[in-house]
Amino acid sequence: ETGVTQTPRHLVMGMTNKKSLKCEQHLGHNAMYWYKQSAKKPLELMFVYSLEERVENNSVPSRFSPECPNSSHLFLHLHTLQPEDSALYLCASSQDLVSGANVLTFGAGSRLTVL
């Protein structure tokens, strides 16, 4: 596989469930990101990891818990979510945080619905 792969593509969960979103990149990048995309709102940066170390946490509620076990994998653990958390969650990677154009490569997203 190439690029950035996200699983599952679609997820429906109740407010009391615990689930995880998975992201894997095959590009040899050192930085990975989670974004939230809600209807009619700009993309919101949630978390940034550089070389498996979290470098940014944009005031995200604790019901979202990221994990980066290595530079190729990124998880978003979900528990006791609210209906307003329903959104498309996009994972992205980049070569690093500082160089040049630093283009982000995105996955296709995980569409989350919280009932």
Next chain:
Amino acid sequence: AQKITQTQPGMFVQEKEAVTLDCTYDTSDPSYGLFWYKQPSSGEMIFLIYQGSYDQQNATEGRYSLNFQKARKSANLVISASQLGDSAMYFCAMREYSGGSNYKLTFGKGTLLTVNP
């Protein structure tokens, strides 16, 4: 205040014609970068084109060109010879310094482009 403003929620263009998607930005950082991404209905954000704040010439990538007007803080995307497959959401984004060794990418709300046959 919004960092990235895309004033056109939706645009229509006839196949084979050119279309301009507007983007204005706000930053006090002298070194920044501007990006355009395309998001088809499948969900994946696809990088189209990049313009650095110090680049003297407008960026071009195939049918895509970026009309960079630094004094006006605008970075409009021009798509020439539109194709049906160009129908998608288009996002303008800006990368600016956010402290330490970090940079932050901020996205606009997007413009939905529909190409008519």
